[in-house]
Amino acid sequence: MTIGARVLKTGLAVAFALWLGSLVGLKSPLISAIAAIFTVQPSIYRSWKQMLEQVQSNLLGAVIAFAAVLLIGNSPIAVGIVCIGVILLCLKFGTEETIGLTLVTTVVLMEAGAQGWEPAADRLAGIMIGIGAAFAVNVAIYPPRHAKRFVRQVQEAQATMSRLLRTAVSNELKENVFRDDLKNLRSRLRKLEEFYELFAEERVWRRRERSNRARLLVVYKGMLESLDQGLSLIMAVEEHNFGVRTGPAWNRLIDRHIESLCGYHEQLLWKWDGLMKPGASSAAPPGEASALLTEMVADLSGGQEDPIARARLLAVTTAVFGYEDRLQRLGKLMDHYLSRKEDAEEPADEPS
Numbered sequence: 001m002t003i004g005a006r007v008l009k010t011g012l013a014v015a016f017a018l019w020l021g022s023l024v025g026l027k028s029p030l031i032s033a034i035a036a037i038f039t040v041q042p043s044i045y046r047s048w049k050q051m052l053e054q055v056q057s058n059l060l061g062a063v064i065a066f067a068a069v070l071l072i073g074n075s076p077i078a079v080g081i082v083c084i085g086v087i088l089l090c091l092k093f094g095t096e097e098t099i100g101l102t103l104v105t106t107v108v109l110m111e112a113g114a115q116g117w118e119p120a121a122d123r124l125a126g127i128m129i130g131i132g133a134a135f136a137v138n139v140a141i142y143p144p145r146h147a148k149r150f151v152r153q154v155q156e157a158q159a160t161m162s163r164l165l166r167t168a169v170s171n172e173l174k175e176n177v178f179r180d181d182l183k184n185l186r187s188r189l190r191k192l193e194e195f196y197e198l199f200a201e202e203r204v205w206r207r208r209e210r211s212n213r214a215r216l217l218v219v220y221k222g223m224l225e226s227l228d229q230g231l232s233l234i235m236a237v238e239e240h241n242f243g244v245r246t247g248p249a250w251n252r253l254i255d256r257h258i259e260s261l262c263g264y265h266e267q268l269l270w271k272w273d274g275l276m277k278p279g280a281s282s283a284a285p286p287g288e289a290s291a292l293l294t295e296m297v298a299d300l301s302g303g304q305e306d307p308i309a310r311a312r313l314l315a316v317t318t319a320v321f322g323y324e325d326r327l328q329r330l331g332k333l334m335d336h337y338l339s340r341k342e343d344a345e346e347p348a349d350e351p352s
Helices: 005-023 030-039 044-072 076-092 096-113 117-140 146-166 175-201 207-243 248-272 289-298 307-345
Strands: none
Touching: 005 030, 005 117, 030 044, 030 096, 030 117, 044 076, 044 096, 044 117, 076 096, 096 117, 146 175, 146 207, 146 248, 175 207, 207 248, 207 307, 248 307
């Protein structure tokens, strides 16, 4: 078991919030720690957005709590009714993620309201200190590097997908191994979508960096689409290829083509990772549409005219070309980005 950056930052944020609370003389620094726990986020942009929403929602909750104490008191029923109202307001304003801490603010302030305004103000200050401490820790300590995590996850997902694709037609993997790998691949793809969203949310202020980042996002989107199309090919072979009696010529043809696509996908990631020699290129695999379609019609054992069998093999063939098309598009996107990057890194010519 490893300690992730967010786990570490949550602990540091709690400690920092408690220290700040004690430093400014809060009577209840524990409230600062609770607020810090609710505010730590997986990205700087989300942390900034969460901090703003938390401040707004908690100030609203504080106003409601003070007003409720004056108007209806702080009996258990009154606290429950006010909490319902706070939840409805947060939902109306679209700040669902702040509901937890806002409710904590409302409850502790209504409870402290009976003791006077000074304890209530002390607790409200503690909550604000906790929110600020969490944001400061998230920015200063191990800022998220979603791009590196994304590429690493892409490589791991492609390795798993390659094993599944290369054994899909031959059906060499044990059933339990195939199911476990397929489940693992789907889980990785979901995480990749989350990493992509986190990276896309980050804000870049310099125009040149913003333009470069926009091109990078296009490449990353292409990586995601290639993996998604590879998964679609796995499912097409699993659902349709084994439902048809095909001859060995068809199996050899499609197995060879899938093998070449997997190798091409690996070479694209090697190129992106800077592992290939300068000038080396991974040529796109040739399209074999006519060969596959001809084999699909001519090599069906026991009924070449069966429309259902023909439709099944057409679905497999379509998935193969969908995967190939995405890989070729990804190769073009990578070449364009890397060429622009090399041009930007070349030193300017000295004036004569």
